[in-house]
Amino acid sequence: MADKVHILGAGLSGMVAAINLARRGREVLVVDGGKGLGGIGGLHPSVHSTPVDPAWMSAQVGVDVTSAFHPLKDFLAGVGDRLYRLDPGPVHAVERGSRKGSIDYLLYEQAREAGVQFQFGTYLKDLREIPKGSIIATGLQPEMYDYLDIPCQITRGYASVGKSDRQPWCGSIFSTYTDDYFYTNCANKLSYSLLFGRKKVSLHALEACKKDVKEKFEMELDKWEFFTGRVPTGSARNPRLFHDGYILAGTLSGAMDPGALFGIHGAILSGKVAADAVEDFDGAVKEFKRLTRFYRLAYYMRTIFSRMPRGLDMFEFNRKHRVLSYPMMALASLSIPGYRKGLWSREIMKGAERIR
Ligand SMILES: Cc1cc2nc3c(=O)[nH]c(=O)nc-3n(C[C@H](O)[C@H](O)[C@H](O)COP(=O)(O)OP(=O)(O)OC[C@H]3O[C@@H](n4cnc5c(N)ncnc54)[C@H](O)[C@@H]3O)c2cc1C
Incomplete structure (x- = not known):
């Protein structure tokens, strides 16, 4: 195996892998298609939210990411006509992109300090220039799904970015106008919907959603950009650490929750596993399988739900019958x-109160 490790993708999993390898004495080159930090395709700046224990996660991956995660001060959920206030529990907001305060910036600083080299502005459509054994961590971009023939689904919609003075909060809406959902997240004076x-x-x-957002969250969002990306939910068997002689990391490896598409958690943890895979094949495979062992079950659950009538009131059922809904x-x-x-989905429902 060559001493220099190549990593394609300067996102969450790519940079966590790079930091770990550089700290172990490896020469690491991270290649990315973006002009600089923050990725391609105009996806960022953005604010994401995810259930996470930042201190625990930092200990797991050996990289301190705690300062990038902001515990939510408020968490609202709209379901049809109703509005609920949830307990934020372990849900945190995290900024993405190139701004100071984003998790990307935090990782980049640590990577530079560890001696990682970056080559921005190189967008690859295939992997002929990248040696076998390299780490491929290209997130939601389509090329590597196509080139490596990894089953995926397209996710699409509309995004709106703006300023906000609010404390970190999240508002989500589940309605009949999409098979997924709407969310708005806020942190570091940035709001992303x-x-x-x-x-x-x-x-x-989109028009129905705008009206809903105004009624439920008193927000007027006018500027919307079309959004699209690929997610690894094309097959129940998708999670894979090795493929075609490459090590996969992040969303491309299937380290994403197939239901709600939470991808931050799996991307960070799988970056560490990808770094381990460079030196310890068997150990890394074992750990990757452990990380993604509920993927298939969750995939089938999502498939069943997507075939149920959208108006079905699972939220109210879960809130009222917490014992019965425990397995779900x-x-x-x-x-x-x-x-x-712990079980974050139970925690957020504990104090759930209907406010409208
Ligand atoms: C707009 C948006 C909102 C999201 N919201 C949430 C959320 O609220 N909660 C949550 O948990 N998850 C969310 N996700 C998912 C989560 O952010 C991703 O799953 C996670 O960032 C994936 O990390 P990664 O390391 O796989 O890739 P990324 O962090 O996306 O990094 C991929 C990098 O690879 C580079 N790249 C891609 N293709 C190429 C190529 N061919 N050549 C060169 N460079 C390339 C890109 O420029 C980018 O820098 C969201 C994703 C997006 C895009």
């Missing part, structure tokens, strides 16, 4: 790759 679906999101849906809530928690710190 996304209406997305794995089926087409029509302009009619447990699966929703465990399907986030590597999530092992």
Whole structure:
């Protein structure tokens, strides 16, 4: 194996892998298609939210990411006509992109300090220039799914970015106008809203969503950009650490929750596993399987739900019958790759109150 390790993708998993390898004395080159930090395709700046224990996660991957995660001060959920206030539990907001305060910036600083080299502005459509054994960590971009023939789904919709003075918070809406959902996240004075679906999101849906957002969250969002990306939910068997002689990391490896598409948690943990895979094949495979062991079950659960009528009131059922809904809530928690710190979906429902 060559001493110099190549990593394609300067996102979460690529940089976590790079930091770990450089600290072990490896020469590391990270190649990315973006002009600089923050990725390609105009996806960022953005604010994501995820259930996470930042201190625990930092210890797992050997990289301190705690300062990038902001515990939510408020968490609202709209379901049809109703609005609920949830307990934020372990849900945190995290900024993405190139700004100071984003997790990408935090990782980049640590990577530079560890001696990682970066080559930006090199967007690859195939892997002929990247040696076998390299780490491929290209997130939601389509090329590597196509080149490596990895089953995927297209996710698409509309995104809106703006300024905000609010404390970190998240508002989500589950409605009949998308098969996924709408969310708005806020942190570091930045607000990011996304209406997305794995089926087409029509302009009619966007208008209905805008009206809903105004009524429920008193937010007027006017500027929307079309958003699209690939997610690894094309097959129940998708999670894979090795493929075609390459090591995969992050969303491309299937380290994503197939239900709600939480991808931050799995990307960070799988970056560490990818670094381990450079030196310890068997150990890394074992750990990767452990991280993603609920993927298949969650995939089938999502498939069943996507065939049920959209108006079905699972939220109210879960809120009122927490004992009966326990297995479903447990699966929703465990399907986030590597999530092992309690059942977040139960925690957020504990104090759920209907406010409208
Ligand atoms: C807009 C948006 C909102 C999201 N919201 C949430 C959320 O709220 N909660 C949550 O948990 N998850 C969310 N996700 C998912 C989560 O962010 C991703 O799963 C996670 O970032 C994946 O990390 P990664 O390391 O796989 O890739 P990324 O962090 O996306 O990094 C991929 C990198 O690879 C580079 N790249 C890609 N293709 C090429 C190529 N061919 N050649 C060269 N460079 C390339 C890109 O420029 C980028 O820098 C969201 C994703 C997006 C895009």
